[in-house]
């Protein structure tokens with residue numbers, strides 16, 4: 001009689017979602033089979049959207065009041081953290097001056113919980129902020145803990161989406177290992193596909209938090225497009241598609257709130273392409 005071979009089960013990778021917003025990291029990691037064990041987000045409207053869509057096991061509000069011992073063990077720390085300025089003086093005085101910035105809370109969690117890897121996201125300009133000192137502080141704080149540190153400028157449009165959205169991705173591993181970023185991909189959709197008409201541009205503007213309804217020819221316009229020769233504003237569904245959110249994603253609060261939160265979010269396919277490489281390295 002043929003012996004039935006036992007299938008070897010892969011352990012499920014766990015992650016925490018800090019500065020979670022409406023859960024861009026959550027969707028990307030869940031799509032790859034990882035499990036969120038804690039989310040943290042201070043903004044009530046964002047938390048409402050997050051809870052309706054992801055039903056998190058544990059959700060904390062302000063990261064500055066999060067007890068380190070209350071954080072569940074996890075393999076991967078994810079954080080699209082707000083960029084709080086690090087002062088020139090802060091860099092000169094070293095890592096103690098990162099206290100009071102929200103990066104310090106990430107640093108404390110890495111130090112205390114020692115996850116196998118981290119994946120951080122921030123605006124592109126963090127690389128040049130304060131003449132490059134901010135990145136030096138971040139890198140030295142993280143490498144002092146024994147983690148490797150790799151940073152990349154990544155565009156959403158290099159990962160299938162019709163939006164520029166250049167962002168700084170930071171990746172590292174507790175065992176100090178190297179990391180090769182994923183290859184760029186062709187656009188899967190153009191602006192014409194998303195807006196359902198002929199657009200003069202294939203790739204759209206970067207979605208933002210404020211500045212909606214700026215004049216369509218203005219410098220601050222990001223939600224107005226010419227479609228089939230006429231000016232049109234992005235709908236919530238279209239803005240969600242520009243960030244790679246699934247069609248069944250729900251926004252239970254106002255249109256204004258939905259657009260604000262989408263402007264704050266990450267571009268999901270870019271996060272997912274990088275996360276896939278991170279999980280493969282764990």
Ligand SMILES: C[S@@+](CC[C@H](N)C(=O)[O-])C[C@H]1O[C@@H](n2cnc3c(N)ncnc32)[C@H](O)[C@@H]1O
Nearest residue numbers: 019020021022023024042043062063080265266
């Ligand atoms: C750039 S957004 C991150 C968006 C998120 N990655 C997403 O995909 O939707 C930064 C988030 O940090 C949150 N935040 C700011 N201060 C915080 C704090 N002290 N504790 C927890 N979250 C905070 C903001 O409300 C905001 O939603």
